[in-house]
Amino acid sequence: MNLRWGLLAAGTIAAEFAAGVEESKHGTLAAVAARSAGRAAEFAARFDIPRCYGSYEDLLADPGVDAVYVSTPHPMHAEWAIRAAEAGKHVLCEKPLTVTAGEAEKVIDAAKRNDVFLMEAFMYRLHPQTRRLAELVSCGAIGEIRAVDVTFSYASGDAEVARLADPALGGGGILDVGCYCTSLARLVSQCATGQDVVEPEEVTGLARLDPATGVDEYAMGLLRLPGDIIAQLSCGFRLTQDDHIRIYGTGGQLSVPRPAWVHALRKPGTSHIVLTPEGGEPEVIEVEATQGLFAREADHVATHIADRQAPELTWAETLANMRTLDRWREAVGYGR
CATH class of the missing domain: 3.40.50.720 (NAD(P)-binding Rossmann-like Domain)
Incomplete structure (x- = not known):
């Protein structure tokens, strides 16, 4: 269509x-x-x-x-x-x-x-890198998943700060980029347990809140997910950190040094996943994207119009992520 x-x-x-x-x-x-x-x-x-x-x-x-x-x-x-x-x-x-x-x-x-x-x-969910990562978790490439570490944090410019620091505009790092971290950690748990949609059993967190507005400038969250998986999330718009995904299992670990949400990966090109087996040497897995991420997203919508939902981003998936973000923001004291 x-x-x-x-x-x-x-x-x-x-x-x-x-x-x-x-x-x-x-x-x-x-x-x-x-x-x-x-x-x-x-x-x-x-x-x-x-x-x-x-x-x-x-x-x-x-x-x-x-x-x-x-x-x-x-x-x-x-x-x-x-x-x-x-x-x-x-x-x-x-x-x-x-x-x-x-x-x-x-x-x-x-x-x-x-x-x-x-x-x-959430266009990153459609990137070949994310899909390959999900496959590796699902097939047990690093054994049983035990922990996830995800970071998406940057120091925004003055123009963006005006929006991100304003609670009336939905400001804060958790809503802006922490939503990616939450989505990815939940995806790992879903792939590890074979469930379509999961939500954390526990959500805790801390944040640096702007003393004037109460907006979270940078925050960390800790989730206990189904499969007894612990996820550590870090996000922010006032602090530059190294964006990454690390997944730890009983048989090794997976590392993504440049996750699919970074700007450079929105265009066609090659990205990498590093698989390090327990006691073995790292293996670099190349993932090729032949289409830009926003073009892929537009085509994905067209492909699934008749279904009214997209398989990777169902309404149940969206609600589970939103509920988790609500709990994280509550845990750090957003808006108090």
């Missing part, structure tokens, strides 16, 4: 997705909307998009739009994903789907009621 995409917001991530749609096999750019008509027009000219709107409502009323990509600030995701569903548009919404699990349930209910596709845009 060829999808005619409407972009709801015209920011940096929308530009990356627009470039991905241009490279996709089953998508075209039909329209873009922004809060400013001038900004929408500039964006449209940049990507040769035929129609531009100065309001989100006008885009949702466009009969030439099949699917909407929502990339507004986090607190606006729920409202506009619901309104898009009510307008009969299929929805791809940036991560996190919403700010809380309760809001996510309302978005999913809207998708059900209006019989439209809905997916949270």
